[in-house]
Amino acid sequence: MSETTTSTEGRTFSPPEQITAQANVGPDVYDEASRDRLAFWAKAAERLHWEQPWDEVLDWSNPPFAKWFVGGKLNVAYNCVDRHVEAGHGEQVAYHWEGEPGDTRTITYAQLKDDVSRAANALLELGVQAGDRVAIYMPMIPETVIAMLACARIGAVHMVVFGGFSPDALASRITDAGAQVVITADGGYRRGAPSALKPNVDEALTRTEGVRSVLVVRRTEQDVEWTEGRDVWWHDLVDRQSPEHTPEAFDAEHPLYIMYTSGTTAKPKGILHTTGGYLTQVAYTHWATFDLKPDTDVYWTAADVGWVTGHSYIVYGPLANRATSVMYEGTPETPHRGRWFELIQKYGVTVLYTAPTVIRTFMKWGEDIPAGFDLTTLRLLGSVGEPINPEAWLWYHEHIGGGRCPIVDTWWQTETGAHMITPLPGVTSLVPGSAQHPFPGISAKVVDDEGNELGDDSTGLLVLTEPWPSMLRTIWGDDDRYVDTYWSRFGKNVYFAGDGAKKDADGNIWLLGRVDDVMNVSGHRISTTEVESSLVGHPTVAEAAVVGASDPTTGQGIVAFVILRGTAEDSGDELVQTLRNHVARDIGPIAKPRQIMVVQELPKTRSGKIMRRLLRDIAENRELGDVTTLTDSSVMELIKEKLPATPSED
Ligand code: WT7
Numbered sequence: 001m002s003e004t005t006t007s008t009e010g011r012t013f014s015p016p017e018q019i020t021a022q023a024n025v026g027p028d029v030y031d032e033a034s035r036d037r038l039a040f041w042a043k044a045a046e047r048l049h050w051e052q053p054w055d056e057v058l059d060w061s062n063p064p065f066a067k068w069f070v071g072g073k074l075n076v077a078y079n080c081v082d083r084h085v086e087a088g089h090g091e092q093v094a095y096h097w098e099g100e101p102g103d104t105r106t107i108t109y110a111q112l113k114d115d116v117s118r119a120a121n122a123l124l125e126l127g128v129q130a131g132d133r134v135a136i137y138m139p140m141i142p143e144t145v146i147a148m149l150a151c152a153r154i155g156a157v158h159m160v161v162f163g164g165f166s167p168d169a170l171a172s173r174i175t176d177a178g179a180q181v182v183i184t185a186d187g188g189y190r191r192g193a194p195s196a197l198k199p200n201v202d203e204a205l206t207r208t209e210g211v212r213s214v215l216v217v218r219r220t221e222q223d224v225e226w227t228e229g230r231d232v233w234w235h236d237l238v239d240r241q242s243p244e245h246t247p248e249a250f251d252a253e254h255p256l257y258i259m260y261t262s263g264t265t266a267k268p269k270g271i272l273h274t275t276g277g278y279l280t281q282v283a284y285t286h287w288a289t290f291d292l293k294p295d296t297d298v299y300w301t302a303a304d305v306g307w308v309t310g311h312s313y314i315v316y317g318p319l320a321n322r323a324t325s326v327m328y329e330g331t332p333e334t335p336h337r338g339r340w341f342e343l344i345q346k347y348g349v350t351v352l353y354t355a356p357t358v359i360r361t362f363m364k365w366g367e368d369i370p371a372g373f374d375l376t377t378l379r380l381l382g383s384v385g386e387p388i389n390p391e392a393w394l395w396y397h398e399h400i401g402g403g404r405c406p407i408v409d410t411w412w413q414t415e416t417g418a419h420m421i422t423p424l425p426g427v428t429s430l431v432p433g434s435a436q437h438p439f440p441g442i443s444a445k446v447v448d449d450e451g452n453e454l455g456d457d458s459t460g461l462l463v464l465t466e467p468w469p470s471m472l473r474t475i476w477g478d479d480d481r482y483v484d485t486y487w488s489r490f491g492k493n494v495y496f497a498g499d500g501a502k503k504d505a506d507g508n509i510w511l512l513g514r515v516d517d518v519m520n521v522s523g524h525r526i527s528t529t530e531v532e533s534s535l536v537g538h539p540t541v542a543e544a545a546v547v548g549a550s551d552p553t554t555g556q557g558i559v560a561f562v563i564l565r566g567t568a569e570d571s572g573d574e575l576v577q578t579l580r581n582h583v584a585r586d587i588g589p590i591a592k593p594r595q596i597m598v599v600q601e602l603p604k605t606r607s608g609k610i611m612r613r614l615l616r617d618i619a620e621n622r623e624l625g626d627v628t629t630l631t632d633s634s635v636m637e638l639i640k641e642k643l644p645a646t647p648s649e650d
Contacts, residue, residue: 139188
């Protein structure tokens with residue numbers, strides 16, 4: 001856990017009057033939720049359309065296996081699309097989509113309904129049934145959203161894999177989820193060039209069995225290899241389908257999707273989300289945290305659909321609330337560093353939600369860039385993925401928000417499905433750098449190692465002490481791991497989040513980063529063990545230790561220490577590049593180590609555990625901490641002598 005400064009020069013920012021006066025939720029919401037938590041969530045669920053009402057809000061008779069809205073039935077796609085069309089909003093834009101090369105598509109709710117119905121019919125023709133798993137490996141194009149909703153519409157479980165992941169990572173997820181259909185594209189545009197996806201699918205499918213169909217969207221028009229009988233073009237299959245499809249209502253606990261995330265072991269965990277509780281909490285939080293006004297807001301979550309942020313706040317939350325969203329395919333610097341600001345200006349974005357790492361990159365590029373665009377439509381800003389340092393918060397507030405927009409710093413996880421700790425824009429006096437308060441109806445506490453609740457002005461571990469509607473239901477295929485990972489440290493009623501947290505004297509919660517062996521690089525969770533096992537998978541490497549070292553832009557950077565096999569030759573830079581590329585190929589470019597140091601020894605405790613804390617000190621060039629439990633303290637001197645070399649940039 002790294003120390004985060006909690007000094008904000010005492011500055012707080014009270015909610016602007018224009019926001020408070022018309023806010024979707026006011027201060028009473030906290031009292032209401034604490035008076036009767038379940039009634040509060042039931043009321044939130046009533047914002048959705050239920051085909052059959054529930055009998056019981058929560059069944060927690062077998063913790064930690066929760067059932068929310070027991071007996072209720074609904075269709076997620078109907079709630080996100082059809083119901084708005086039926087209510088007369090078919091002409092409203094659901095997405096202003098913009099491709100990286102500058103091509104655009106405007107998709108209304110009526111069009112989305114037709115497209116999702118066609119895709120649902122296509123999946124049925126491919127033999128997909130309710131409960132089947134469908135892998136989605138796509139760029140940021142409308143078909144990605146359409147594919148997800150088509151799955152939800154027919155009760156199939158989607159499993160989106162971020163397009164930056166390697167064929168290996170894709171293959172292992174397909175195997176673990178048991179997916180039989182893959183939806184992909186020839187490629188997508190990134191950094192000014194087409195980036196291929198289909199070849200990765202072809203390669204992945206040589207390493208996993210059971211996939212019978214691959215549905216391919218044409219996006220970049222790159223050449224693709226074709227496996228007859230297995231591969232089918234989206235435009236051939238989907239376009240000829242009927243735009244009529246009658247959605248079926250599914251049980252509130254019917255599985256909606258699996259999303260893999262890194263844990264403390266090399267094997268990623270398939271986080272399972274279900275139907276009714278998930279949609280209730282993403283829809284409600286999206287409406288309350290972002291004060292979403294469907295008739296006037298232009299909402300933009302600038303993230304990839306391949307992560308949970310995209311699932312909850314590009315797709316399900318915004319659509320359930322009938323938002324008009326912006327969706328952008330590419331990177332912020334293409335073709336120039338003002339691209340995002342140009343998009344805000346062009347579409348009149350009013351609410352922007354993104355990650356601190358992007359804000360810090362913008363800071364590096366300089367305030368002149370946002371100053372060159374009209375950003376006055378913005379009224380609210382959000383942050384997610386890692387702690388936002390007060391300096392970045394203040395810069396975001398001033399140079400993007402023009403000093404007038406509240407910033408909601410939202411703490412949550414793939415596992416929580418939706419916002420858990422966040423200010424509310426019409427209520428909370430903002431403290432830069434702190435996520436501040438549990439969302440109404442959420443019970444978050446800071447505890448010591450024994451699980452005792454800590455008072456104000458203390459530091460400990462973050463736990464959630466009551467179940468919540470959008471909580472994960474299990475780890476796909478591994479109930480034991482679900483219990484062990486989240487519900488064993490403090491018993492079966494207490495969810496251990498894996499984050500350190502501090503409560504300040506005013507009761508604000510400050511998130512301090514992971515306390516386990518998980519790194520956070522640009523808001524992406526990467527397991528140290530996963531990178532270590534990739535490194536030792538290379539023929540030259542005998543042993544590896546990986547740490548997340550603090551990094552001014554990405555939050556943490558991956559630093560690896562490797563011991564070579566006796567037979568391997570240390571060719572210096574060349575070997576380091578080979579190993580970095582090996583990890584990128586193995587896991588994906590986001591896992592490419594910033595720095596790799598070849599060493600003779602690794603610091604270990606007497607019980608043989610690698611002392612990552614010391615390696616982190618080295619990687620961050622700090623004075624060494626306590627080395628008394630080391631087997632051989634000269635190891636650290638040896639490692640320090642090897643200290644290189646400026647970290648690599650790419
Ligand atoms: C981990 C979850 C939530 C979607 C994106 C990441 C860190 C997330 C914050 C925040 C401080 C944050 C935590 C958490 N995190 N949001 N506002 N302040 N830390 O989802 O990949 O599941 O990662 O991200 O460490 O445990 P994820």
